[in-house]
Amino acid sequence: MKKHLIAITLILLLIAGGVIFYLAQGDKAKLAAGADTGKEPVFTAPRSELIPTINVAEVKVWTAGEKPVAAKGLALARFADGLAHPRSMLVLPNGDILVAETNSPPRPSGGLVDRVMNYLMNKAGAGVPSANRITLLRDADGDGRAEVKTPFLTGLNSPYGMALVDGTLYVANTDALMAFPYKEGETRITAKGRKILNLPANAPNMHWTKSLTAGPTGLLYVGVGSNSNIAEDGLEGEANRAAVLEVNPRTGDYRIYASGLRNPVGLAFEPKSGALWGVVNERDMLGSDLVPDYLTRIEFGGFYGWPWNYWGGYEDRRVQPQRPEVREYTKRPDYALGNHVAPLGLAFADKVKIGGAFANGAFVGLHGSWNRKPAAGYKVVFVPFAANGEVSKAKPVDVLTGFLDADGHARGRPVDVAGDAKGALLVSDDVGGVIWRVTGGK
Template sequence: MIKQLQRLMVFLLLLSGWLSAFLVTGLFGRTSLYLLLPVFLLGSGMGLMLKLTHIRATVLTLAVTAIAALALLNQFFPQHTPRLSALKGTPPDFFPASIEVPVVDELSAFMTERSLASSSTVTIQLIARLPAPARRMLIVDDRMYVTLSDLGAIYLIDQISTGQPSEHPILYHSGLDRPFGLAFSNGRLFVAEPYQVLELIDTSLDLLVDTEKILLDGLPDDGGHWMRALTSDSDGFLYLSIGSRCNACEEEDQRRATIVRIDPDTGETREFAYGLRNSLGLAVAPDTGQLWATDISRELQGRVPPPDELNRISAGEHYGWPYCYGQQTPDPLLGLEHLCRDSVPATVDLPPLCRPMGLVFGSSLAAPEEYRNSIYLLCGGSSYRASHPGPKIIRLPYDQGTISGPVMDFVRGWDPEWGAPIALAVSEQGDLFFSDEQSQAIYRVRWPVATKQGLEQGR
C-alpha cells in the first residue's frame, strides 16, 4: 500500500513537471529561467521512479504523464499548447525558397543571401524597393498602389505582371497624413487616413493625383490604433475598420472598435459590426460576397495570451471585445458572461501573438487547387513577448464560405535582421505579393510555369 502511494505521488510529480514545462515554454519560450522549475520536478520524479521501479516502467510513466499533461492543457489552454492531434501525423514538408534579387541590388542591403521556406514549390522574387515600408498594397489593372504611411505618400508600380523588377516606382501622391488602407470601387480609388477617407483622382491620366475629395471625415484620432483598413464589395460599398483607443477598455466613442460601411456616392455611413479591437485585415469573399476580418486581441501581461481571430462578419453583430475573445471566453478583467453569450464567437482562433496584418483570398492564384481554395493571412508576430513565433504567412483551407481545415504555415523563416512582412496582395495574373517593413521592399511569390499552363488549359 505504501509503495502504491509512493508511485502515485511520483506520478503526480512527473505530471506537474510536464504541465509546468509545456506552460512555461508556451508563455516564455525555451530559453526562460522559469524552465528550472519543470527541470527540477521532472528530474526529481525520474530519480524517485527509478528507485521504486525499473527503467522501462520509468520511461512508460514519463510518456503517460506527458500525454496526460497535453490532454489537460488542450482542454483548458488549447490556444497556447501543442495539439495532441499533431501526434497523428508528420508535418508537411517545407521547401527552401531563396529570394531572387536583381543584379542591381546585390551590392546593396541585399548582399547577404536570403532564404525562406514554403510548403509548396514556389519562387520568391524581389520586385521593388521603396523609400519606406509599404503598409498596404492594392493591385488594379496591372498597377500596384502602395501606401507609405511613414512618408505620407502613395507609390505606384506599373505593369506588375511583367515579372521584371521595378527599379523606379512612381510617386503617385504625397502630402497625406499616415495613409493606410486602399480600396477601388466603381473605377475610383480611395485611401484611409486616421481621421478621414479620401477619393484620389488623376484627371489628366498622367499617373499623378491632382485632386483630393473628402468622402468621410471626423473619424476618431485621439490615440490608440490609427491604422484604418479599407476594402470594397461587389456593390461598390466601402468597409472601414476603426480600431480601439486602448488595450482593453469600454470606449466612450462608440465608433471605436467597429467596422463601418460607407456609400462612396453619398458618403452615408453606418456602423456595420462591433467589438473588433484592431482589424487590420479586411477582405470580401469572391464566392459569397461576405466580409471577413481579422482581429488582434488584447495583450495580457503575465498571463496566457488570448488567441487572435479570423471572423466572418455579419451586419449588426458584436464580436466580443473588450468583454470576451475567441470562443466567447470572458476577459479576465472585463469579462461579462451575459455579454459574451450575446457576442459572435470567432470563426477561427488564430495562434496567440500572431498579430494578423493582412488577409486575402486565394481563388485567383495561379496555384494548385488546394492553394487556390485557401484564405491567406500574414502573422506579423508580437514584439511584446520574447517567445512569439515570428512572422509567417499562414493559410486556412476554404470552401464555399466556410473554413474546411486547420491553420497551416505557408511561408516562414524570416530573419529579424532583414525581414518583417506586413501586407499581402493578389494580382489578376495569379501571383501573391507581400511587402516587408524591415527591408522596405515588395516580393512576388510565384508557382511554377507548368502550374499556370495547366490552369489556363483547364479554363
C-alpha cells in the same frame, strides 16, 4: 547643461527599459506549437500582467542577396525594394500596384513611459517617420519586377486602406476617408482630395491604421481599431472604434456594420459566399498563451466580444464594470491564427494562382509579436477553406518563413498580401522595405 539633461534622460530611459525587460521575463508560452491555431484552439488560464511580456525582435534587415524562405514548390523574388515602410497594397485593373508607404502619426514623447515605448518601437523597426504617400509600381515588361517606382499620391496623413470604385480612388487616412479622381494609366494624382468622412483619431490613436475594402454594391468597409487594450480609461474614447464601418461614399452616410473587434486590419470578401471576412488583433497582457488573434466572417450586426469577452464568451475579468448579459450575443470567431501573431494582411486565393495546395483559402500576413516568448508570427500563412466558402478544420500552412533569423533578429516583417495580374502573390515587408513576389515555381 543641455548635454547633461540629454545624458540623464538616456540613462533613465535605459534603466527604465532594463527594469521593464527584467519584470517581463517570467511568462513563457507553454502550449505546444500550433495548439493555438485552427477552429478549436487550446486555451490556458489567463495570467493578468501588470507589465506585458516583452520580446522585441531587433531589426537586422536583408542584404541584397537575402530573402525569406518559400514553401516547397514555390519561387520567390523581389518585385520592388528601397521602399519606405510599405504596408497595404492595391492591384489596379491595368496591373499597376499601389502601395502605401506609411507609418503611425507622431506618438507622444513627453513622459518616461512614452519614451520607453518609442524606444521599443524603434528597436522593432516601427519608429520611422511616415512617408505619407502612395507609390505606384509598374512592371511594364512583364519580367516580374517593377521598373517604375514613382510617387502617385502625396501629402497624406498616415494612409492605409485603398479601394477603387467607378473611377474614384478612396484612401483611408488615419483621420479621414478621402476620395480622389482616378484615370487608368496615369502615374500621379495631383487633384486635391475630397473628404467623405472623418475617422476616429483621438489621442493617443493607439491603433492608427484604417483598413478599407469595397463591397459588391459599391459600399465601402472601414476597419477601425480600438484606442486601448481593454478600454482601461472607459468607453468614451472608443466611439466608432473596435468596429467595421459601412460607408456610402456618395453621401458620406455610415453605420457600424460590426463591433467588438479589437483591431480589424485586413478585410476582404470571400469569392464563393460573397461574405466579408477580416483578420483581427486581439487583446494583450494575459500572458504569452492568450489571446489568439483570428480570422473570421464579419456579419452585419455581429458583436465579437471586445472588451468584455474573447473567443465567443471567455470573460476578461480585468474589464470593469463587467457586462455578463452580452455573453450570449457574442459571436465566436471562425479560426484562430495564434497568440499575438499580429495578422495584418488578408487575400483570398481566387486571385492567386501559385499551385494546387493553395487553390482554395486565404493568405494571411502575420506581422509578428512583440509581447510573446517565444516570438510568434513573422510569416505568411495559408488557411484552407472548404468548397462551400467555409473555413476548414485544417491547420494553417506556412507560405513564407525566415523573417526571423536564427539569432532572433527581424530581417523583415510581412504586412499585406495581394494577388497580382498574373496570379502571383505579393507580400509587403515594411521593415525590409521590400515587396516580395511568390510564384508557383518551375
